[in-house]
Amino acid sequence: MTVGIIVFPGTNCEEDVAYALDALGAETVPVWHRETSLDGLTAVVLPGGFAHGDYLRAGAIARFSPIMAAVEKLAAEGHPVLGICNGFQILCEAGLLPGALIANRDLRFICRPVHVRVESTDSVLTRAAAIGQVLTIPLNSYEGNYLPGPEAARPILRYCEADGSVTGAANPNGSSDSVAGIANSSGTVAAVMPHPERAIEPFMASTDGRVLLESFIAASEAASLGAVDG
């Protein structure tokens, strides 16, 4: 089972994600955005960063990269697809997930750990977590303010207080309905604004990112055995 990590010009979290998935026992391979095939890969991650400088709109240019057709095909086949931060923005621009992400409410970049509550375990990112579980994961974005589209999004993670209560004060960026992560109806395509790979070792903000990435690895293994979700 090998997970592809899509690298666009301007992507900068690809090695962090590879390091984290590797630490949790998954094989990964970087895939440059000019490639056109994902053959042999059972799942892909679109990592964080600033693909094409986030120019025009975050993800607006990346979604036209040659590799994205293959990503859409993989998603259509029900294979796990995960977008983190910039990857979330790209998946929305590509129409693989509903909605859009706009500038943070206070027009400031935010890099700090935030609390998120697990809203649904029916996704490749949350299947190993427990509903209501509160995780501490570092946020790192300027355009993390989620805006739903015509079709309703399915929240899987929401910003919350340490005790799990979802409040306006706990919403760092103005994201509608405090959405921090969403998934498609079958749960196979998931995206999250905070960075789970930044919360996997004791010296980091927390180790709460593990349960999310372990979910994704488990889903990818299932997919590689043909037992594709959805």
Next chain:
Amino acid sequence: MAETLHRRLGMTDAEYGAIHEVLGRPPADPELAMYSVMWSEHCSYKSSRAHLSDLPTDAPWVVVGPGENAGVVDIGDGWLAALRIESHNHPSFVEPYQGAATGVGGILRDIFTMGARPVGLWNQIRFGELSDAHNRYLFNGVVAGIAGYGNAVGVPTLGGEVEFEPVYAGNPLVNVMCLGLLRDDQLVLGTAGEPGTVAVLLGASTGRDGIGGASVLASAGFDERAESKRPSVQVGDPFEEKKLIEACLELYRSHLVVGVQDLGAAGLTCAASEPAARAGVGMDLNLDAVHLREPGMTAPELLMSESQERMMAFVSPQHVEAVLAVAARWEIDASVVGTVASGDRLRVYHDGVQVVDVPAASLTDEAPVLRRPIARPGWIDELWDVSSRSAEVPFDVALLSMLADPALGDRSWVYEQFDHMLFLNTVRGPGRDGSLIRVRGTDKGLAVSTDGNGRLCVLDPRRGAQRLVYEAALNVAVLGARPLAVVDNLNLGNPEKPEVMWQFTETLAGLGSACEALGVPIVGGNVSFYNETDGRDIYPTPVVGLLGMAEPIPPRPGPLVGGMSVLVVGPEPSTSMAGSAYQRVVHGVLGGRPTRIDPEEGGRSIELAIRITHIVPGAHLHDISQGGALVAVAELLIEFGVGAHIELGSVEEAFGEDPHRFVCVVAPEGVALVAQLAREVGCHVEDIGITGGSNLSIVHRTTTDVPIERLRAVWEGALPTAMHGAIHE
């Protein structure tokens, strides 16, 4: 016409004469343009070079000292560390966002030019007071610019400093430092190599960016452009720089380049002449091959353009194809613009004709060296006469007003706008003291602290600079790291004033002697003169960037809880409050003579701090600097939400900023161990109280209680309150 032209380019008649002498004929306009930028203060260090030579720059672990784009030290296990600091003060005043952004871009290029991957950025920024809307605009814009560039280029910003002083209102300071890592077989120098080597220009296309004086030349032909004499603002493109970093690192990995030089100040002129001079060769440069952003650029404009995100690679002919292929893969432009020639001449061709023919080295080596007059300012004595002992204010009142000060309060408003976690190596990010990153595949950690203090240095530039070196060293020591190397950035006023030259030489003497005493080499730095407005100079503001190494990375202390002892380690404070935050915030004065460092005491405190972090489980250390011991203790208590009962004998004990002192909060069972280590090392330890409860009770004459939550609210509110409503547009 050239006679008057050189003046308009900011050159003296003497300098013009020198060029005439070098060439044995009057220079042509493009030649004059090249000399005017290369012999400028910024590029030639003409006012400072004569003095910089006295600095201690050697140590067994120094691989590259001052003179290249960055200093490089050997940290073992096959790894080298490259570091450099630069200033972008004036551009940031003109356009705060782009000025700061391009400053970050420039310092990154200095680092990856050496073959290193940039792994961390630090910034030291100073502004006028935030009560003024324009200062808020500048501060907000600079922070946004550092974030906008650093975050997008994909290099974590791990720390820095912020100060607010009226003296910086007309001339904010924006310094940036970068640290890079490289394998010891991947060092690349800024050399042009042998004759026949090909010069390949990589990255952004060339436009009229940063051409100021040069627009005079341009306007000889283009009158409509004559109106805009000011340099056009340079716009940073972190996306281009990110691709440029990856492309260059691939070139180094595949050993495809002989040398590399970044294009910064003086653009192509510098990127052609410096590497040629270093290699003792000449070069033929073809401006017609340069990829352009705008048409109709003149030769002088092309030679002086400071367009960002460009690098010059020197490549053996047989590797040119491979280099162009790497550039294409990373989606950056590349053009073959020159060939290294035997002899010493730098020849430049434009529209097919030769427009420049000068000795390459004359642009760099024959730059004038000025011995400017030096005079100690009389007002220093008046400043020293100001009593540094000030009337006492209740300690809790003083503490609250200090924590509420934007320069002393919580900095998260700034550093949470910077990605400080990328690469997953940040063991200790921004917050307090230095920052610490792990070096993958080793048990080593690299710690960096950057420190400046204009108020201290205006009172006594020599002692001030010495204090900064020892403060930076203690800041990495409390993280368990041993000082390894220093870079410095000297922000000063107008060097044509003898008083400013005195401040400069005193500062250098202080830096040199302190680094000598500490046994730490200065591997690079930068001098920024002419930081003045309306004839008013800034405080002499040296900034010290110190790299330390922890081996191994010490264990993380657990939580700070109740029942722990609060110790102050280091020499007894003197009675001087000179230059302290207490003077500024509580009494609004500046005066007295700062306490001098004591290298022996300083060395012992550093040694003890390092030992405690490695040997005493769960000890929390915090360097005592601005605000003194009480502010240092309060910061620790706020971080962990724990109260304490503290006894303090005097204002100096509470708020004094004398050097070589740090706070150590340790569990009862650790106290004896600390005491024993202190005896071994020979340090004085003072037990000033115990943690517990939810209040900070300060015993001094009477006892006063302040809830920790109140301290937190005041401390956390300091910057956001001052910055309410500020935006960058």
Next chain:
Amino acid sequence: MRAVVTITRRSDIADPEGATIARALSDLGYGEVGTVRVNRTIEVSLPGRDREYVLSAVRGMCDKMLANPVMEDYEIEVFD
């Protein structure tokens, strides 16, 4: 020819930038400011093409990439 595309965020959709500027303007003493909206214009030059072509080409660019249908509308003006 060149086309100027004005991309406007739909009025029912949050505009943090506009809101922040409005706040800053009233801090600056312009209390009378009502709402502020920030829009982007993208100027595309297509040398040597005729108006019809430019109009339809740029419309295509907008539908595909320049505007995000989830939140934005666009208007195209063509100049010689």
Next chain:
Amino acid sequence: MRAVVTITRRSDIADPEGATIARALSDLGYGEVGTVRVNRTIEVSLPGRDREYVLSAVRGMCDKMLANPVMEDYEIEVFD
């Protein structure tokens, strides 16, 4: 009344975003695209003020904050 401020970056100032969009458009099949420049318009509503007042107030806002004179020019149009 409402004023629409069109803020344009001076032509000698680099526009990396525009350049990147131009490259993306040609990758998208629009090889004929020349240069692309990105600018902003800011729409400010000042309810119940007359044209004169709006014009001078908004000019003040531009000089103080909305536009950066060292790299941008601006134009103000006022509508009822």
